[in-house]
Amino acid sequence: MGNFEKKLEVFWKVFYEYGGYTRVLTGLRNTIYIAVAGLVIGIIIGTIIAVIAVFPKYKRLPRILDGICKVYVGFFRGSPIVVQLLLFYFVALPLFGSKMPSLNVCMIVFGLNSGAYVSEIMRSGILSVDPGQLEAARALGLSYGVSMMKVVVPQAIKNILPTLGNEFIVLIKETSVVSFVGAADLYVAFNYIGTNSYEFMVPYLVMALIYIVLVMFIAMLVKLMERSLRRSDRRN
Amino acid sequence: MIDVIDLKKQYGSLEVLRGITNTIREGEKVAVIGPSGSGKSTFLRCLNCLEDPTSGQIIFEGVDIADMKVDINIHRRHMGMVFQQFNLFNNKTVIENIMLAPVHIKTHDLRVKKIKNFFIKIRNLFAKNKKELYVINTTKTKIREEARENALRLLRRIGLEDKANVYPSTLSGGQKQRIAIIRALAMNPKVMLFDEPTSALDPEMVGEVLDLIKQVADEGMTMVIVTHEMGFAREVATRVLFMDEGRIVEENTPEEIFNNPQHPRTKEFLSKVL
Ligand SMILES: Nc1ncnc2c1ncn2[C@@H]1O[C@H](COP(=O)(O)OP(=O)(O)OP(=O)(O)O)[C@@H](O)[C@H]1O
Numbered sequence: 270m271g272n273f274e275k276k277l278e279v280f281w282k283v284f285y286e287y288g289g290y291t292r293v294l295t296g297l298r299n300t301i302y303i304a305v306a307g308l309v310i311g312i313i314i315g316t317i318i319a320v321i322a323v324f325p326k327y328k329r330l331p332r333i334l335d336g337i338c339k340v341y342v343g344f345f346r347g348s349p350i351v352v353q354l355l356l357f358y359f360v361a362l363p364l365f366g367s368k369m370p371s372l373n374v375c376m377i378v379f380g381l382n383s384g385a386y387v388s389e390i391m392r393s394g395i396l397s398v399d400p401g402q403l404e405a406a407r408a409l410g411l412s413y414g415v416s417m418m419k420v421v422v423p424q425a426i427k428n429i430l431p432t433l434g435n436e437f438i439v440l441i442k443e444t445s446v447v448s449f450v451g452a453a454d455l456y457v458a459f460n461y462i463g464t465n466s467y468e469f470m471v472p473y474l475v476m477a478l479i480y481i482v483l484v485m486f487i488a489m490l491v492k493l494m495e496r497s498l499r500r501s502d503r504r505n
Numbered sequence: 506m507i508d509v510i511d512l513k514k515q516y517g518s519l520e521v522l523r524g525i526t527n528t529i530r531e532g533e534k535v536a537v538i539g540p541s542g543s544g545k546s547t548f549l550r551c552l553n554c555l556e557d558p559t560s561g562q563i564i565f566e567g568v569d570i571a572d573m574k575v576d577i578n579i580h581r582r583h584m585g586m587v588f589q590q591f592n593l594f595n596n597k598t599v600i601e602n603i604m605l606a607p608v609h610i611k612t613h614d615l616r617v618k619k620i621k622n623f624f625i626k627i628r629n630l631f632a633k634n635k636k637e638l639y640v641i642n643t644t645k646t647k648i649r650e651e652a653r654e655n656a657l658r659l660l661r662r663i664g665l666e667d668k669a670n671v672y673p674s675t676l677s678g679g680q681k682q683r684i685a686i687i688r689a690l691a692m693n694p695k696v697m698l699f700d701e702p703t704s705a706l707d708p709e710m711v712g713e714v715l716d717l718i719k720q721v722a723d724e725g726m727t728m729v730i731v732t733h734e735m736g737f738a739r740e741v742a743t744r745v746l747f748m749d750e751g752r753i754v755e756e757n758t759p760e761e762i763f764n765n766p767q768h769p770r771t772k773e774f775l776s777k778v779l
């Protein structure tokens with residue numbers, strides 16, 4: 270094990286004395302930025318898709334919109350996120366001749382991707398709300414969209430909060446591929462430390478630990494949230 | 506006030522309403538009775554197009570609201586509806602339940618007027634014949650304040666002022682239904698539609714809800730009430746419709762229907778429920 274102590278020592282040197290930790294902090298920040306932005310965009314897109322999906326479809330426009338949404342969801346659920354990142358960064362952006370920092374690209378692509386998954390979660394959430402709620406709002410003269418946004422969706426979100434928490438965890442874990450398009454996440458930070466110390470065992474071990482602690486911490490928050498929601502339901 | 510002309514409703518191949526023609530006049534209190542599955546709820550829900558009629562017309566204040574081209578939301582503002590299951594918004598407090606629709610609709614109208622005025626102003630810059638602006642004599646805060654005052658006034662009326670800021674889940678069935686009624690009244694409707702408003706209540710709470718409906722009736726509100734409470738129908742209704750198998754089989758004053766039913770099916774139904 271003397272070998273391992275040596276490795277620790279080298280790691281510590283690059284991590285602390287040579288300032289590797291600032292990169293780790295940046296990486297951690299970027300990971301959280303991407304996951305949070307992804308979830309927020311995902312909830313917005315997912316809600317819109319879900320509301321279109323449950324809209325009655327005897328008219329043409331809702332059917333067309335629903336068709337578009339189906340293609341969208343099919344694409345983002347049917348291909349790996351790495352592929353989506355690469356397509357966006359190396360195909361879509363150059364085609365439109367636009368430049369964008371890779372961190373922003375990641376936020377957008379994770380948002381688009383998450384939107385496809387959240388739409389399914391949200392749809393089941395909306396279906397779990399008593400149809401009488403929508404009817405009562407419509408009977409008061411509120412439009413379908415307003416009734417959904419003011420009455421149905423807030424109740425749906427309450428029902429799916431724990432599932433959304435899990436989606437957030439999935440996002441955190443999936444951010445580990447953003448270095449494919451040059452975004453600096455935890456992997457990039459620890460890879461840097463490894464490269465500079467010619468030693469990869471400890472850096473990757475610490476990286477794994479950080480991911481695990483982060484995910485467990487969020488899972489705990491989700492549990493707490495779930496419990497407090499259940500308590501408020503019991504009062505009903 | 507409401508002219509129903511040859512109203513039909515089908516679910517797939519199931520004919521639920523088989524041609525209903527009737528006129529509901531201003532100030533009338535119409536009770537709809539009949540066996541389970543006869544189409545009473547469907548009829549009532551067609552009156553405000555919560556169910557879209559398969560064919561036929563619903564003429565409300567001169568407009569055929571069954572026509573898919575009319576903006577149904579505008580007409581529904583004038584038709585209050587009360588459901589068997591109350592349907593208070595679970596995510597809103599009592600006072601928010603009452604204020605939601607009035608505030609939203611009035612602020613929406615305000616916004617539309619402001620936008621229209623903006624375009625009229627631009628147009629007036631260039632055109633010779635100046636167009637008049639819409640008069641705007643309210644603000645968002647004023648709308649909210651008025652709606653809040655009105656909601657509190659209605660809550661005071663039913664003695665539930667102290668419940669203004671609680672969530673519906675903490676209320677009894679009778680309290681919920683009375684709030685559902687004043688939530689509809691807060692829109693100043695011209696007609697109120699009730700679908701078995703007391704059927705989901707514990708017996709001891711039926712009275713308080715019926716009393717409130719009676720009060721509203723006495724104030725001259727036009728009403729259509731689907732009910733199994735024959736005593737209530739007899740006392741409050743000015744006219745009773747007996748429905749069976751998607752048709753109005755018999756209609757008359759409550760005295761005539763209950764004391765002297767003509768149609769054999771009315772007789773059979775009443776002998777079971779009275
Ligand atoms: N959404 C629907 N889809 C299919 N069938 C329906 C639907 N709503 C109602 N029905 C059917 O239409 C018929 C009439 O229903 P409706 O609810 O109008 O009866 P009702 O007279 O109100 O009965 P009750 O006294 O039990 O409330 C019933 O046979 C019912 O099963």
Ligand SMILES: [Mg+2]
Nearest residue numbers: 545546547701
């Ligand atoms: Mg019914």
